[in-house]
Structures are given as structure tokens and as C-alpha cells.
Amino acid sequence: MTDTRMLDQGTQPIRFARGWHCLGLASDFADGKPHAVQGFGTKLVVWQGGNGELNVLDGYCRHMGGDLTQGEVKGDHIACPFHDWRWGGDGKCKEIPYARRVPLRARTQRYETVVRNGQLLMWHDPEGSAADHELLPPELPDVMTDKYTPWSWHTKEINGSHCRELIDNVADMAHFYYVHFAFPTSFRNIFDGHTATQFMESKGRPDTMGGGYGDENSTLKSVATYYGPSYMINWLEVDYKGFITEVILINCHIPTGPTSFTLQYGISVRKPEGLDEKTCAYIAERYTESFGDGFLQDVAIWENKVAVQNPLLCEEDGPVYQLRRWYEQFYVDVADIAPEMTDRFEFEVDTTKANEYWHAEVADNLAKRAAAEADAEAAAPADA
Amino acid sequence: MASFVPTSDETLEDLRRYTEDRLVDVACLDCLAQVRVKKNSDHQTSVQWSAEARADCQEFQRRGQAPGGRDVHKPCSRLMASIDDAVRAGAVPIGAYDGY
Structure with missing residues (x-):
């Protein structure tokens, strides 16, 4: 044993925090196109359906792993660019245009969302609990009105x-x-x-x-x-x-x-x-x-x-x-x-x-700066 | 299991030292709330509440449970006055021990 203090760097947690996370300004996602957001060790797809709802799903299609963020919004759903499987904001596959029926187990990871203060928030919980709206940040009065500048x-x-x-x-x-x-x-x-x-x-x-x-x-x-x-x-x-x-x-x-x-x-x-x-x-x-x-x-x-x-x-x-x-x-x-x-x-x-x-310390720094400036000024005429 | 895992027992001892050492019980003079207090100097104060004390505090009851407003985050003025009283009475030792 020595008296030297050691830095304990510990180990990083293997999970991500439970709670509300903000993905950005809601208006930035509201153009009817799919958006990619890196988060929670994966890529998420965010889109606004024809019904105006903002949705967040895991970005990868449960069929063959296609990248939904490169797909297309069709009606309320996000369509995979690989085989056109259509996913709803509730995480269920709604339609496979070339298939007789949709497999019952066609559910992907979905995240509950709330728009608060003009921002899109999503609930993340590794245990898969329902979103707790009691834990949302408060609404900010007057923000998003003409009393405040836009975000x-x-x-x-x-x-x-x-x-x-x-x-x-x-x-x-x-x-x-x-x-x-x-x-x-x-x-x-x-x-x-x-x-x-x-x-x-x-x-x-x-x-x-x-x-x-x-x-x-x-x-x-x-x-x-x-x-x-x-x-x-x-x-x-x-x-x-x-x-x-x-x-x-x-x-x-x-x-x-x-x-x-x-x-x-x-x-x-x-x-x-x-x-x-x-x-x-x-x-x-x-x-x-x-x-x-x-x-x-x-x-x-x-x-x-x-x-x-x-x-x-x-x-x-x-x-x-x-x-x-x-x-x-x-x-x-x-x-x-x-x-x-x-x-x-x-x-x-x-x-x-x-x-x-x-x-x-600041007084000392200012004194040193003043002295340096005085020196520079005194030296200046000789150079001229 | 802790999510941020220390790799040394001394870290656990530090954790205990910084969060639990030298806390002294102080009771509110106006309600049933009892908290644990530590003072490293005249101007430094730590106040550790428990769920029971939090529920007993009349001022917090008045402010309500909703986390909406910014008020709930302020200290209870009655408890702070009670702590000042306890300090004046010499019930709360003032001084840091090697930074904690």
C-alpha cells in the first residue's frame, strides 16, 4: 500500500437511462419525411404520419434489417426501402403489399412521444414500462408565443x-x-x-x-x-x-x-x-x-x-x-x-x-497585462 | 446492482464518507420534520432529507407536490431558520475534515 491516490475509472453502465429524452424541435421532423436520429445504441426513425402524429421506432426493419430512415412515409406509416413493409407508430407492421397476411409477431421497438415546448420528447426505459407523463418537464408559459424569440x-x-x-x-x-x-x-x-x-x-x-x-x-x-x-x-x-x-x-x-x-x-x-x-x-x-x-x-x-x-x-x-x-x-x-x-x-x-x-489572481493578471502594455508602448517609439 | 461500477473498495468507502459522515440530526422548530445536517464552514451547509421529513414539512405541503413550478426547488425557510438556531446553540459542529 502506498499513500498515492489512485483514479478509479470504474466501468461504464451497460444500459441507457430511463426517462424522457428530447430528440429536437418537433417542427424539424414535421415534413412528411423519415428522419434518422442516433440514440440508445441504435438508429431511430422519426416521422410525422398523414394524421399529424410524430412517431419514433427503432430504425431497422424487423423483416430483413432494412434502414427505415431511408424509406418513405406512406400515409401514416413508414415503409421500408428494402421490401416495402409498412410500420405504424404503434410498432406494429400494418401491411406487406406482396404478402397474403402480416405475421402476428411483426412488432418492432416503438417509443412513446410527447411534444412539449415545441420539442419532441420520447420515453426510454430498458424495462419497457409505459411512459410516465408525471415526469415530463414543465410547460414554459409564453415560450413559443410572440413574447419570446423562436428556439x-x-x-x-x-x-x-x-x-x-x-x-x-x-x-x-x-x-x-x-x-x-x-x-x-x-x-x-x-x-x-x-x-x-x-x-x-x-x-x-x-x-x-x-x-x-x-x-x-x-x-x-x-x-x-x-x-x-x-x-x-x-x-x-x-x-x-x-x-x-x-x-x-x-x-x-x-x-x-x-x-x-x-x-x-x-x-x-x-x-x-x-x-x-x-x-x-x-x-x-x-x-x-x-x-x-x-x-x-x-x-x-x-x-x-x-x-x-x-x-x-x-x-x-x-x-x-x-x-x-x-x-x-x-x-x-x-x-x-x-x-x-x-x-x-x-x-x-x-x-x-x-x-x-x-x-x-485576476487583479494580478490585470496588473501583468497593464505592465506588458506599458512596456510595449514604451518600446513602440524606438521602432518607429 | 450499481450501474457505474467502482473497481476498488476504497471508492465505496469514499462514497460513504462524502455522503454519510458527520451528519447531525436537526429538528424543525415549526413542524415534525427532522433532517441531517453537516456544516464544513459558516457558509457551507448540507441538508439530507428523508421521505418522512419531506412529507412532514408543512412548507413543502403548502407548495404542493406538482413539480411544475420552480418554487418546489427552493429550501424551506422555516427549516433553514431552525438549522441556524441549532448552529448558534452549538449543536452542529462547524468545520471540514480533509475536504469532507
């Missing part, structure tokens, strides 16, 4: 990381300073039932040129709640030089493999009163860009780090063990959910010392 929606594939890396951020106070260039001045978590919430207030660092959280002229009040394993609503109040904007950020993902997932995020901004449409759209685009940059900052870390089952924590860190205990509920059978996974837990991080040290 600006983006997708990013992440390889080499389990999606728990993304969840870990909920409890990670200090990374906001180092990765997102902001001072987190207040930081709290509450885990309760199937929800996990982060309350944060932050102010941008003046010594970095970072977008996202890192603008020195902006302070942020953020409430971000995961409703289940993969769908987070982040209510943000951004104060930019006294001009306050309400931003809603959706941060969601679909696991695609044991160490890969597709990150999706969408932004809708409450239109500030008295501004014309063009200016509102411009503001929404700027926020989309800066929070998009924020995700890229995280991605750079995830793509290079290792998994760790035994994080070593200091006093200023958030409750990552409790967060992971909460997250575990979505990976075990419903019968195996332990009380501590869902019991309410509250945690307030002490940010006072951290901010003291960080302000000193």
Missing part, C-alpha cells in the same frame, strides 16, 4: 465521454471560473425526486476575453433544473450593464453509445419591451453564440479527461457524490431505486474564500 436549436456530437460528465456540471462550482471565466458568487444545489437543480449567481472575469459566462459587464442569475436524466431547463437572468434579459436555455442530450452522446441546446429569449424584431433576433443570436461557446469550453475538457468514480474533493467543491447518487436512479430497475437516490438533498457551497483567491 434557436443546435446539436453537437460528443465522443469518448459518458453523458454523466455533462451531469457532473450541476454540482461543479469551480469550473465556472476556470472553464467558463466567471466568478460564481453564489452556488447551491437541490436534488429531489427526479429533479436536480443548480442555483448560481455569477459575474464575468475582467481578465479574459471569454464569451458565455465570461463577460465582465454581465452578471448572471441562473436556475437550472434537470427533469430526469437528460433534459435541463435553465432560466437565466442576464444583467448586462443594467439591461436585464430573460433567457431560457434548454440543455439536453441523447446517449448514443457507452461513451458517446449527442448534446442539444436551444435558446429562447424574452423579447425586451420597446425593441424591434430585428434587434430581438440579434440579441437572441448573441446569447445563443455565447452559451454555445460555453458548451464548447466544456467539450474541450470532456474530450481529454478520464472517467473517475472516486473524485477527490476539497471544501469548496459541490456535492458530486450526492449528484451521482441521484443520477443512479435512472440506471437501475425501478424496483431497485434506493430511497437515498431520490431523497431530497440540499447543499450550499461556501464561495467566499474561493472568490477572495480568484479576485486576487
Whole structure:
């Protein structure tokens, strides 16, 4: 035995989380064509039938494995490009145009869907339970009306990381300073039932040129709640030089493999009163860009780090063990959910010392920058 | 069975240490709720609820069970005041032990 601490990388779960997962904006699937979505270790086919229903099935035909995403929507059904077997949104084969009858066992994997806040959500459960509508994320009042800008929606594939890396951020106070260039001045978590919430207030660092959280002229009040394993609503109040904007950020993902997932995020901004449409759209685009940059900052870390089952924590860190205990509920059978996974837990991080040290570091960085600029200026006339 | 499986017993010990160590019982002064509390510093507080305490809390009862609103995610102000009281009375030791 040595005193050296070992990183326990653990093993990845062999299943995908139970719960509601967002596949994207409902309107993007509503063109009467089949759409392919990578997810849950397979390819899914998503289509809107003639009846207006959005359907999700496993992407591969149970006949001979044809790729349904390359098929055609015929009436309410998806037709396989290989032999024209027609599948309904309920997972049953409805018709085989060249056959006397459809085999009774012609059922494929189907997923229940709901459209919420303009997004298509599907229920995934390895145990095959019926969708639990009690666990849906809440409806967002006024979003999708002319009070808010339309969703600006983006997708990013992440390889080499389990999606728990993304969840870990909920409890990670200090990374906001180092990765997102902001001072987190207040930081709290509450885990309760199937929800996990982060309350944060932050102010941008003046010594970095970072977008996202890192603008020195902006302070942020953020409430971000995961409703289940993969769908987070982040209510943000951004104060930019006294001009306050309400931003809603959706941060969601679909696991695609044991160490890969597709990150999706969408932004809708409450239109500030008295501004014309063009200016509102411009503001929404700027926020989309800066929070998009924020995700890229995280991605750079995830793509290079290792998994760790035994994080070593200091006093200023958030409750990552409790967060992971909460997250575990979505990976075990419903019968195996332990009380501590869902019991309410509250945690307030002490940010006072951290901010003291960080302000000193930033002041130092600014002094060094000023000195370098003064040197450059002093040297300039000699070069001229 | 756990889905994220640690490969070392020490990891399980860490898990216990970070989630269970040094939690002290604190009862709400206004209702029957009793929670477990840990304070690593004046400003840091962990509050571990149980299902019973969650059901006993009058404030949470008032806010309702529906997860729709953002209110349910806020702490109970009466319980937080009770914790402050317990801290003042010296019932909750303040200080971290090697980061936990």
C-alpha cells in the first residue's frame, strides 16, 4: 500500500437511462419525411404520419434489417426501402403489399412521444414500462408565443465521454471560473425526486476575453433544473450593464453509445419591451453564440479527461457524490431505486474564500497585462 | 446492482464518507420534520432529507407536490431558520475534515 491516490475509472453502465429524452424541435421532423436520429445504441426513425402524429421506432426493419430512415412515409406509416413493409407508430407492421397476411409477431421497438415546448420528447426505459407523463418537464408559459424569440436549436456530437460528465456540471462550482471565466458568487444545489437543480449567481472575469459566462459587464442569475436524466431547463437572468434579459436555455442530450452522446441546446429569449424584431433576433443570436461557446469550453475538457468514480474533493467543491447518487436512479430497475437516490438533498457551497483567491489572481493578471502594455508602448517609439 | 461500477473498495468507502459522515440530526422548530445536517464552514451547509421529513414539512405541503413550478426547488425557510438556531446553540459542529 502506498499513500498515492489512485483514479478509479470504474466501468461504464451497460444500459441507457430511463426517462424522457428530447430528440429536437418537433417542427424539424414535421415534413412528411423519415428522419434518422442516433440514440440508445441504435438508429431511430422519426416521422410525422398523414394524421399529424410524430412517431419514433427503432430504425431497422424487423423483416430483413432494412434502414427505415431511408424509406418513405406512406400515409401514416413508414415503409421500408428494402421490401416495402409498412410500420405504424404503434410498432406494429400494418401491411406487406406482396404478402397474403402480416405475421402476428411483426412488432418492432416503438417509443412513446410527447411534444412539449415545441420539442419532441420520447420515453426510454430498458424495462419497457409505459411512459410516465408525471415526469415530463414543465410547460414554459409564453415560450413559443410572440413574447419570446423562436428556439434557436443546435446539436453537437460528443465522443469518448459518458453523458454523466455533462451531469457532473450541476454540482461543479469551480469550473465556472476556470472553464467558463466567471466568478460564481453564489452556488447551491437541490436534488429531489427526479429533479436536480443548480442555483448560481455569477459575474464575468475582467481578465479574459471569454464569451458565455465570461463577460465582465454581465452578471448572471441562473436556475437550472434537470427533469430526469437528460433534459435541463435553465432560466437565466442576464444583467448586462443594467439591461436585464430573460433567457431560457434548454440543455439536453441523447446517449448514443457507452461513451458517446449527442448534446442539444436551444435558446429562447424574452423579447425586451420597446425593441424591434430585428434587434430581438440579434440579441437572441448573441446569447445563443455565447452559451454555445460555453458548451464548447466544456467539450474541450470532456474530450481529454478520464472517467473517475472516486473524485477527490476539497471544501469548496459541490456535492458530486450526492449528484451521482441521484443520477443512479435512472440506471437501475425501478424496483431497485434506493430511497437515498431520490431523497431530497440540499447543499450550499461556501464561495467566499474561493472568490477572495480568484479576485486576487485576476487583479494580478490585470496588473501583468497593464505592465506588458506599458512596456510595449514604451518600446513602440524606438521602432518607429 | 450499481450501474457505474467502482473497481476498488476504497471508492465505496469514499462514497460513504462524502455522503454519510458527520451528519447531525436537526429538528424543525415549526413542524415534525427532522433532517441531517453537516456544516464544513459558516457558509457551507448540507441538508439530507428523508421521505418522512419531506412529507412532514408543512412548507413543502403548502407548495404542493406538482413539480411544475420552480418554487418546489427552493429550501424551506422555516427549516433553514431552525438549522441556524441549532448552529448558534452549538449543536452542529462547524468545520471540514480533509475536504469532507
